[in-house]
Amino acid sequence: xxxxxxxxxxxxxxxxxxxxxxxxxxxxxxxxxxxxxxxxxxxxxxxxxxxxxxxxxxxxxxxxxxxxxxxxxxxxxxxxxxxxxxxxxxxxxxxxxxxxxxxxxxxxxxxxxxxxxxxxxxxxxxxxxxxxxxxxxxxxxxxxxxxxxxxxxxxxxxxxxxxxxxxxxxxxxxxxxxxxxxxxxxxxxxxxxxxxxxxxxxxxxxxxxxxxxxxxxxxxxxxxxxxxxxxxxxxxxxxxxxxxxxx
Numbered sequence: 532x533x534x535x536x537x538x539x540x541x542x543x544x545x546x547x548x549x550x551x552x553x554x555x556x557x558x559x560x561x562x563x564x565x566x567x568x569x570x571x572x573x574x575x576x577x578x579x580x581x582x583x584x585x586x587x588x589x590x591x592x593x594x595x596x597x598x599x600x601x602x603x604x605x606x607x608x609x610x611x612x613x614x615x616x617x618x619x620x621x622x623x624x625x626x627x628x629x630x631x632x633x634x635x636x637x638x639x640x641x642x643x644x645x646x647x648x649x650x651x652x653x654x655x656x657x658x659x660x661x662x663x664x665x666x667x668x669x670x671x672x673x674x675x676x677x678x679x680x681x682x683x684x685x686x687x688x689x690x691x692x693x694x695x696x697x698x699x700x701x702x703x704x705x706x707x708x709x710x711x712x713x714x715x716x717x718x719x720x721x722x723x724x725x726x727x728x729x730x731x732x733x734x735x736x737x738x739x740x741x742x743x744x745x746x747x748x749x750x751x752x753x754x755x756x757x758x759x760x761x762x763x764x765x766x767x768x769x770x771x772x773x774x775x776x777x778x
Contacts, residue, residue, distance in 0.1 A: 599774025667714025
């Protein structure tokens, strides 16, 4: 029954707590930070600190990138089952094979991106700015290209070949989006180590707003365009590219 899914996820969260509480963390601050603002003085309130931070181009870039990234991620994953069922004709019972795999791929790519990025930094191959830009750009432009291809296949008919190719493109696109874990997702510590929590909260709020808007707006677009997935995917792709360019 459906209730088992809720029990499972709820129990998973409870079992995670005993592992988290006793964990010990060592905080290592970078020697320098590009964000310097008089509003970050300890004598001022958090609101003034926040105003000072969002006036910097680095924090604005984080907000824009996370907004665009979340629009694509939340919007796509929320409508993924509907896309496969309505656009490609995949039976409801076969959907798990198409909609669960992307999450596993994302996990693998996300961990791998962090390992590679850290290794490059340790070995001095590239500086921090280049690594953050490279991973973030690949993690946004790559999914944009994959979604464009999936949209074209969705409009070409629900043949067996199209279904398989579209599924591969969606999986690859979502996998590439995990590269941003070595990009914007960790950049809060790069630009403002003493205020990483506040910067992260600001960027994550922008991401949440995007998710709140993207899901219902995508449904509205589908209804207004007669189930045009090309339009929905096109909007996501454009936002991905714009976010990458701003970043």
